[in-house]
Amino acid sequence: MLGNSSLSIFEILYRENYSKVYKTVYFYTRDKYISEEALQQAFIIAFKKIGSLVEKDKFSSWVTVIALNEAKHLLKKQSEIKVVPIDELNLIGKTENKFFAAEIKTDIDNVFKKLKPQEAEVLIYKYYADLTLEQISSIMNISIANVKVRLYRAKDSFKKIIGESSDCKQEGEQ
Numbered sequence: 001m002l003g004n005s006s007l008s009i010f011e012i013l014y015r016e017n018y019s020k021v022y023k024t025v026y027f028y029t030r031d032k033y034i035s036e037e038a039l040q041q042a043f044i045i046a047f048k049k050i051g052s053l054v055e056k057d058k059f060s061s062w063v064t065v066i067a068l069n070e071a072k073h074l075l076k077k078q079s080e081i082k083v084v085p086i087d088e089l090n091l092i093g094k095t096e097n098k099f100f101a102a103e104i105k106t107d108i109d110n111v112f113k114k115l116k117p118q119e120a121e122v123l124i125y126k127y128y129a130d131l132t133l134e135q136i137s138s139i140m141n142i143s144i145a146n147v148k149v150r151l152y153r154a155k156d157s158f159k160k161i162i163g164e165s166s167d168c169k170q171e172g173e174q
Helices: 004-029 032-052 058-078 097-114 115-128 132-140 144-173
Strands: none
Touching: 004 032, 004 058, 004 115, 004 144, 032 058, 058 132, 115 132, 115 144, 132 144
16 A cells, blocks of 8 residues: 555646646547546556556656556447647647637547558657657557558658648639
C-alpha cells in the first residue's frame, strides 16, 4: 500500500498530466464520455502499477499509452474510431488571426476525416500524443519498421489531401 507521501506525489502527477492526456485521448476518440472513462481507468492502472515504471520521468508518456489503450478497448466495443474536430484543441486562442486559425482548423479536421483510420491513428500517436516509435510499435503491436512505413504513408496521404484541398480552393478563387 502506498503511503501519504506517495499518494501526494501521484496526486501531483495526476494534476500535471490530466489535461494533456485527456486532450490526446479525446482527439483520438472524439467522445467525451469514452475519453473520461479511459482516463479514469488509466490513472487507476497507473496508480496500482507505478512501482513497475522504471523511468519515472516517462510517467506522462506511460499514462498516455495506458489511456489510449483503454480508449481503443472502449471504442472496440462501439466498433468505430472517430477523430475529434480540430476546434477542440483550442487552436483559435493561440493564433492572432482568428479567421486564419478557423480555416486551418477546418482544413485539418477535413483531412483527418479523409485519412484511413490507421493513418489517423499513427499521426495522432506521433504528433499529438508525442509518443516514440517504440511506444507506437508497442501500442499497435507492429514492428518499429512498420511504424515508420505507416507514418511515412500517413504523412504522404496527409500532404496529398492538403494539396488537393488547396488546388480546389485556388480553382474556386479564379
